Amino acid sequence: MIAGVDEGWNMSKKAVVIRGLSYQYQPGGPFALKNISFQAARGEIVMVTGLSGCGKSTLCFCIGGVIDYNRNGVMTGEILLNGKNAGNIRKAAMALEVGVVFQNPDTQLFSPTVEDEIAFGPENLCLPPGRIQERVEQVINLLDIGALREANPCRLSGGEKHLVALAAVLAIDPPVLVLDEVMSQLDQSGKNRVQSVLQRLCKAGKTIIAVEHDLAAVAFSHRLMVMEEGILVRCGNTETLLADRDFMRARKLIGLEHNY
Amino acid sequence: MAFLEFNQVSFSYPQEGRFALRDIQLGFSRDGITAITGANGSGKTTLTKLMIGVLRSTRGTVCLEGRSLEEYSLGEIGRRIGYVFQNPDLQFFCSTVAEEISFGFVNQGCRPETVEEKIQYYLDYFELGNYRHVFPLHLSHGEKRRLAIASVLATEPSFLILDEPTTGLDAYRKRLLADLLIKIAGAGTGISLVSHDQAFVNRLAERVITLEKGRVVWDSGEGRKHG
Ligand SMILES: Nc1ncnc2c1ncn2[C@@H]1O[C@H](COP(=O)(O)OP(=O)(O)OP(=O)(O)O)[C@@H](O)[C@H]1O
Ligand SMILES: Nc1ncnc2c1ncn2[C@@H]1O[C@H](COP(=O)(O)OP(=O)(O)O)[C@@H](O)[C@H]1O
Ligand SMILES: [Mg+2]
Ligand SMILES: [Mg+2]
Numbered sequence: 001m002i003a004g005v006d007e008g009w010n011m012s013k014k015a016v017v018i019r020g021l022s023y024q025y026q027p028g029g030p031f032a033l034k035n036i037s038f039q040a041a042r043g044e045i046v047m048v049t050g051l052s053g054c055g056k057s058t059l060c061f062c063i064g065g066v067i068d069y070n071r072n073g074v075m076t077g078e079i080l081l082n083g084k085n086a087g088n089i090r091k092a093a094m095a096l097e098v099g100v101v102f103q104n105p106d107t108q109l110f111s112p113t114v115e116d117e118i119a120f121g122p123e124n125l126c127l128p129p130g131r132i133q134e135r136v137e138q139v140i141n142l143l144d145i146g147a148l149r150e151a152n153p154c155r156l157s158g159g160e161k162h163l164v165a166l167a168a169v170l171a172i173d174p175p176v177l178v179l180d181e182v183m184s185q186l187d188q189s190g191k192n193r194v195q196s197v198l199q200r201l202c203k204a205g206k207t208i209i210a211v212e213h214d215l216a217a218v219a220f221s222h223r224l225m226v227m228e229e230g231i232l233v234r235c236g237n238t239e240t241l242l243a244d245r246d247f248m249r250a251r252k253l254i255g256l257e258h259n260y
Numbered sequence: 261m262a263f264l265e266f267n268q269v270s271f272s273y274p275q276e277g278r279f280a281l282r283d284i285q286l287g288f289s290r291d292g293i294t295a296i297t298g299a300n301g302s303g304k305t306t307l308t309k310l311m312i313g314v315l316r317s318t319r320g321t322v323c324l325e326g327r328s329l330e331e332y333s334l335g336e337i338g339r340r341i342g343y344v345f346q347n348p349d350l351q352f353f354c355s356t357v358a359e360e361i362s363f364g365f366v367n368q369g370c371r372p373e374t375v376e377e378k379i380q381y382y383l384d385y386f387e388l389g390n391y392r393h394v395f396p397l398h399l400s401h402g403e404k405r406r407l408a409i410a411s412v413l414a415t416e417p418s419f420l421i422l423d424e425p426t427t428g429l430d431a432y433r434k435r436l437l438a439d440l441l442i443k444i445a446g447a448g449t450g451i452s453l454v455s456h457d458q459a460f461v462n463r464l465a466e467r468v469i470t471l472e473k474g475r476v477v478w479d480s481g482e483g484r485k486h487g
Binding site: 184255 | 273298300301304305346347349398399400401402403406424427428429430431432433434435438456457458459460463
């Protein structure tokens with residue numbers, strides 16, 4: 001067995017494998033995640049939903065490898081990214097395996113202009129200048145944010161910040177993307193644009209794990225995960241789950257656009 | 261005379277050539293719920309920040325109860341208008357959830373014997389009871405948003421502005437918030453809210469104002485729907 005590669009892991013398929021993942025923000029404190037197991041294949045879009053506080057962002061932090069930076073939490077279980085045990089991936093190399101867009105984009109924007117922000121990742125990969133510029137142009141076109149190019153990311157509106165944070169992550173081109181409520185602050189045209197970009201990315205083989213509350217925004221995903229109080233209560237075909245009105249209603253997940 | 265009035269207001273951020281808002285002529289009365297909608301970057305947040313004097317108009321005047329906002333201190337404005345920021349992190353400065361909720365109304369001189377009761381009411385309504393002693397920045401995003409709304413509502417302002425209050429809220433909490441805002445508006449508080457959430461706007465708004473590139477392109481006018 002190759003060091004760090006899971007036995008039985010199918011190179012061509014599983015980009016994310018989570019086994020028995022639990023997390024406490026403080027030793028002895030409550031569990032934010034309780035024994036979560038699931039897998040996501042290459043080219044798959046998996047949406048995560050559930051009431052606030054159920055552990056969605058915590059799950060995103062764990063998959064993204066950013067949970068133990070500034071916290072003294074306790075994580076148990078196993079996370080495999082692209083066949084490698086996440087615990088063995090060097091922090092600096094993590095960005096090549098997985099890219100995360102946070103629920104609060106302020107935490108990840110720091111450059112003086114949008115263009116610099118997007119170039120930051122490719123620069124750190126030590127790509128030649130021509131390739132860096134090429135990637136920057138590609139993602140600016142993909143997300144249609146040319147008008148923001150010279151703007152200071154800190155001064156953008158909430159939705160624009162999410163688009164820039166997403167662009168910066170896409171410029172690094174990791175095989176797995178973790179997106180925490182990136183659509184919630186976008187206007188309708190921004191939502192449509194991000195949705196079509198995600199669909200293109202997954203056709204190109206990316207794996208996307210995305211948190212959303214709005215059921216209209218999760219409908220295009222392949223699979224839906226529903227969490228409750230740190231537990232993964234159900235994971236299955238999105239269409240099937242959304243059609244199970246009784247289940248969704250019991251989980252209090254049906255929005256204002258529908259009556260009970 | 262409207263409670264808040266924009267008279268030919270234009271605004272540009274310092275060191276920016278272009279105007280973020282242009283020739284705004286609007287009145288907001290103290291009853292009913294108004295939704296401000298428009299694409300990302302159309303100027304919604306900027307408009308609401310002008311309403312509370314956090315930003316000052318470049319041209320034209322914003323008047324509160326007939327007097328220019330410039331004549332009020334931010335504290336005086338704050339006692340009349342409650343504001344819930346788009347990013348809840350910007351709003352917290354206390355060390356526990358309970359303190360955060362009570363900070364505003366304790367400062368405004370609420371009777372000591374009612375403090376605990378009020379804290380409990382808001383903890384219960386926003387289902388934050390389990391987090392009473394928690395540090396606000398350790399909450400999940402939706403919990404923070406509920407706390408931000410609760411601590412502003414607890415000051416019982418006569419006019420309330422909420423910037424994208426539903427982002428980060430789950431469907432169930434959106435319903436609870438909608439119900440509460442309708443109740444508050446019915447009891448005589450004017451509400452303006454910025455939102456992309458069409459279902460939320462449809463449910464609540466009696467008046468809809470739409471911005472496009474810094475200009476008002478649609479105003480359905482005032483009308484009553486609730487209460
Ligand atoms: N930094 C932290 N320290 C301690 N507890 C935390 C911290 N962040 C989150 N929690 C708690 O962990 C639980 C899960 O939080 P998490 O942010 O993962 O929820 P979420 O599902 O993303 O919610 P939301 O929909 O509101 O974003 C909640 O009970 C929350 O209060
Ligand atoms: N602090 C700031 N400095 C410079 N420009 C800003 C600042 N804040 C917002 N802007 C710009 O002003 C315009 C309106 O922004 P905003 O009012 O936040 O939009 P909305 O809330 O409608 O999404 C946008 O083009 C935005 O980039
Ligand atoms: Mg979250
Ligand atoms: Mg805004």
